[in-house]
Amino acid sequence: MFFIDPHIHMVSRTMADYEMLALSGVVAVSEPAFWAGFDRSPAGFVDYFRQLTEFEPRRAAQFGIQHYSWICLNPKEAEDLGKAREVLAEIPKFLSCPSVLGIGEIGLNKNTPNEAKVFQQHVQIAIDAASQGPPGSKHALILIHTPHLEDKLKGTRMILEMLRDFGSAIDPARVLIDHVEEHTIELVKDAGYWAGMTIYPISKATPARAVDMIEMYGPQRLCVNAAADWGISDPLNTHRTMLEAQRRGHQLPELLQVFHNNPAEFFGQNPKFTVKPLTVQPAA
Amino acid sequence: MQMSQTSPGNLTAADVLDAYFLEARARLIELAATLDRIDRAAGSQAVQSDARLKFIHDSLQTLQRTQPGRAKAVQELYSLK
Ligand SMILES: [Zn+2]
Numbered sequence: 001m002f003f004i005d006p007h008i009h010m011v012s013r014t015m016a017d018y019e020m021l022a023l024s025g026v027v028a029v030s031e032p033a034f035w036a037g038f039d040r041s042p043a044g045f046v047d048y049f050r051q052l053t054e055f056e057p058r059r060a061a062q063f064g065i066q067h068y069s070w071i072c073l074n075p076k077e078a079e080d081l082g083k084a085r086e087v088l089a090e091i092p093k094f095l096s097c098p099s100v101l102g103i104g105e106i107g108l109n110k111n112t113p114n115e116a117k118v119f120q121q122h123v124q125i126a127i128d129a130a131s132q133g134p135p136g137s138k139h140a141l142i143l144i145h146t147p148h149l150e151d152k153l154k155g156t157r158m159i160l161e162m163l164r165d166f167g168s169a170i171d172p173a174r175v176l177i178d179h180v181e182e183h184t185i186e187l188v189k190d191a192g193y194w195a196g197m198t199i200y201p202i203s204k205a206t207p208a209r210a211v212d213m214i215e216m217y218g219p220q221r222l223c224v225n226a227a228a229d230w231g232i233s234d235p236l237n238t239h240r241t242m243l244e245a246q247r248r249g250h251q252l253p254e255l256l257q258v259f260h261n262n263p264a265e266f267f268g269q270n271p272k273f274t275v276k277p278l279t280v281q282p283a284a
Numbered sequence: 285m286q287m288s289q290t291s292p293g294n295l296t297a298a299d300v301l302d303a304y305f306l307e308a309r310a311r312l313i314e315l316a317a318t319l320d321r322i323d324r325a326a327g328s329q330a331v332q333s334d335a336r337l338k339f340i341h342d343s344l345q346t347l348q349r350t351q352p353g354r355a356k357a358v359q360e361l362y363s364l365k
Pocket of ligand 1: 007009032034105227
C-alpha cells in the first residue's frame, strides 16, 4: 500500500519519523506552514519558510520521500495585523519555490475579525498568483485549517462565506478544507470543496469515525491525514485509518483512492506535484 | 468496605473538569458514532434487542445519576448475576 500524507508538520519530527513513514509506504508528504507553539517575528517566518522549502525536502529525500510545502502566516498569529502585513509580503516569492504547492494552512482559530481579515488577504494572494503565471493560469491551490472543538462549526461557516464572497475568482476544486468532522463535512463537500479529515488524539477524529465518514459521504474529494506535529500526535494514524477500513472489508482500489490517489489528484493540479494516481490491476 | 469520598489528590472539581473534559467529550462522540455505525449496518433491527446494546443504553441512564458511584454501577450492569 502506498500513501501520500497530505498534512504533516515534519519540522517537528525526527529523521526516525521520516524513516518510519518510508517504511510504511509513504511516498510523498505535504507540509502546511503552521504555529511553532510560540509567536515568531517576521524574520522568524522567513527562516521557517526556508526550512520548509530548502531543508525539509533534503531530509525527506534521504528516505526517498518527496516533500512538498504550503506557505502562509497561520491563523494563530494573525491577530497582529502589522506583523501579518510584513509576513504576507514575503509569501509571493516563496510560492514560486519548486516544492511549494500553494497557500496554507490559512483559516481561523478563534474566529476573530482580524483572523478573518488575514484569511481574506491570503486568499487574495492565491488569486493574484494566477496573474504571475502564463495566460489562463488558475489561482494558487489553497489549504485551509478549520478551528478546533467548539469553534469549528462557526469558523467553518465563516470560511465558506468568505470564500463565497470571492465569487468566480475561487474554484472550489482548488481548495481543500481540513479537519472536517461529522458536523462540518457536509457543508464543505456540498459546496464543492475538497475535505480533509484529521486523525488526532482527543481533539479531532478517530480512525473508526473517519471510516464512518468515508462510508457516509463517499470517498470522492476526501483525504485523510494525521496532522502530526509537536503535540501528542502520531503520523501512523493515517495508516490506522486505512487498516480500520480494510478490517471492514473495503477493497484495495478504494483504499488507494483515499490514501494515495485523492491527494495526488488534488495536489497534482499544481504541476510541481509529480506523484501520479495509481491503479490496481491483477497480473494477467 | 464503604466507598470513600476522598478528593482526587489535591485537585479541585474545576481542575478535574479542566483535566478530563476533552477526553470525556471525545468518548461521547466515539460512542455516538458507534451507535450510528450499528444503525447503518445490515441487520441493525435484529440487534436492537441484543443485551450489549441494552447495556449501553442502561449505562447512559446510569450516567444521569446525580450521586457518585456511577462507574461501580455501570460495572455491575455489565456483570453476570
Ligand atoms: Zn496542521
